[in-house]
Amino acid sequence: MYRAPRGMQDILPDDQPEWHYLLDRCADIAKRYGYRRIDTPIVESTDVFLRGVGETTDVVEKEMYTFLDKGENSLTLRPEFTAAICRAYLEHGMASWPQPVRLYSIGPLFRYDRPQAGRYRQFHQFNVEAIGEADPTVDAEVIDMAGLLYEELGIPRTSLLVNSIGDEACRPSYVAALRDYFARHLGDLCADCRGRLERNPLRLLDCKNSVCQRIGDDAPRSVDWLCDACASHFATLSRYLDRLGRPWQVDHRLVRGLDYYTRTVFEYQPHDVGGQSTIGGGGRYDGLIAQLGGRPTPGIGFATGLERILLNLKKAGFEAPPPARPVAYVVAIGEETAADAVALAATLRRRGIPTAGPVGGRGVKGQMRQANASGARYAVILGPDELAAGEAQLKPLQGGEPRMVPLWRIADALTADT
């Protein structure tokens, strides 16, 4: 028996109401903040992610679905949105639009990872980017939008962690200081961290190993190494965040795993932590557009995992909106009425009435069971007697008396009740 690929799943009809509820909430929030939707291809040239996300990141090194198409071009199933959106920004000359360009996307991403709670190989994100503005007002805007989304969805007790990791001017010296510091504790570090020391010292900060954590407690803090411009940016953002009234805290160990981040980085975490503690996060990427071949252009973005939102909503006792149900279910009695029943159902649908049935080859009882199971409000029953009289029986399925209605008025009767 065939199954969906590992770590990927079908979104079944019963799952659709909650799924679409979520999509709608995201789209609504984005709209309220003035963000417009963009959809990009699910595959991109591999280079977009190689150069955008960073060649030494885990995402690029071991998690990408990369393949050669028949023209020998290397393509990759997008593992994240930001690099792809920036590619679109450049390709379509969005630098000539009013800045910042505010965009959002919703769709599937792919990462070849070992699946576990809240982590899948195909997963979905709501993603937001504001490209072309370096001012911290935009940082505050994006951070606030994410917070409001969680608030309105009713995810209880998320905490907002923020940090600033500097830019190309000040980060190198900070990284050097960090490397020096950890090098002095080399013997006590876990094996992973010893490896990370050379390649990406920032990552030592969020190692889960308790010994490494204790060493990290006294490590140099990025906020102490910021250049004047970065320090001022962070100070201003801090004022804005305080003024917004949403609780937040600086997390000196927050660094995030993608290379393009500069200055502001942030994460939202539900308190009720399982294995996957981050529900959403993002940050500034002032060097990314240039990295992809454009003129230097600042940007900031945010992404949240829809599956993780759902995970948290369900833990909080979230109930999905009720599924869509037909208004009418047409029941045909006997072979000779089947054609007229099919035509009657077709007529109702043309009149805009959601209609299911008829299904032949079953008894009346069987069809009535179907009608009931469909959740339809009315059974429209057509038998030889009704047909002869030019009418059909309209039977309310949630209580009430059946009545006879002329065939030509059935749509009106149903519409009047809708």
Place this chain on the structure above:
RNA sequence: GUGGGCGUAGCCGAGUGGUCAAGGCGCCAGAUUGUGGCUCUGGAGAUCGAGGGUUCGAACCCCUCCGUCCACCCCA
């Protein structure tokens, strides 16, 4: 990539070496002839994840693979 738990009908789930593998949900049908929901009755549906091995005999023991869940790693 590493470690651990688990894999019995569409779903849940008993059964841990020996009759034709329980039960529940769901599905289909019937309970006097053309009417659902409750109840009752009946039926269909399982090569017990796959392959190999041990044994007179395996769903139950062993091995391999696959899948799944959880954790590490990483991240959403």
